[in-house]
Amino acid sequence: MRQTQPRRNYLGAVGWLWAGNYKVERYLYILHRITGLGILLFLLLHLIMTTVFRVQGQDVWEAAMAVLNNPWFKIGECLVVIAFVYHALNGLRLILQQLGFLMVRPAPSIYPYRDSLRKKRSWTMAMIAVVVILALVFFYDLVVGGW
C-alpha cells in the first residue's frame, strides 16, 4: 500500500524570509523578528552612548552628540521609531490573539468553513493601518523638525 507522506511544513532558517504556504500573518511574524533584532542593535548603541560616553563628562558627550547630528543618523532614528511602533502594535495584537481575544467562537468544521483567521485578519488589517498612520506622523515630524 502506498504511504501518504505528511506535507513538509518545516521551513527552518529559510522561513525567516519566505513564508511558504503561510499567509500575511507569517510575513508580520518575519517583520516582527527583523524589527526586534534591529531595535536590539539600536539598544546596544543607545546603552553605550548613555553610559560609556555619558560618564566621561560634558566635552566627550557633546562631541559624540555632534557626530550623531547628521541627516543619515536622523533618518536611521526615524526608522528605529517606526520599527518600534510596528513591533509594539504587532506585539499587542499577538498578546490579544494568543490569549484568545479578537477571535470568533469555535464552530463545527462543516463546509463552508468559518475559520477564526478571517475574523482575526480584519483586526490585523486595522493594526497595519494604525502602524502606517503613526509611521507617517513620525515621518512628518522628521521632515518638519529638520533633518
Added chain:
Amino acid sequence: MRNTYLWFMQLITGVLIAVLLGIHMVLMHLDAILGFLGVDVTKVTSWESMIERSNQGIWAGLYIALLAVVLYHALNGLRKVILELTPSARAGRVTTWVIVAFGIVTFIWCSYVPIALLSA
C-alpha cells in the same frame, strides 16, 4: 512549564515597554508637533538638562527599572530567535547561559552608571 512562564513574562514586559517607550518616543521624536501644541521638549538632550535628571533618585530608579524590563524582553527575544533554529540541546543551553551572562554584565554596568552619577 518554565518556557510558558518565560513567554508570559515576555508579554508583561512587552506591554510595559510599549507604554513607557511609547511616551519616550513621543517626547523624543514628535518634538516639532509637540512644539505646535506649546510643549517644548527640544532641550532635554542638552547637558544641563541631563545633569538635572542625573541628580534625582526617581530618574535613576526609572532608568534601572526600564533597563531591567527592556533587557529581559530583548535578550529573551534574541534567545528565542536562536533557539528556533533548533540547535542541539547542548548548544541551546550554551546559548541560554551566554545570553544570561551578557544580560547580567550589561545590567550591572548600566545600572551602576546612574547610581554613580547621583553623587557626581
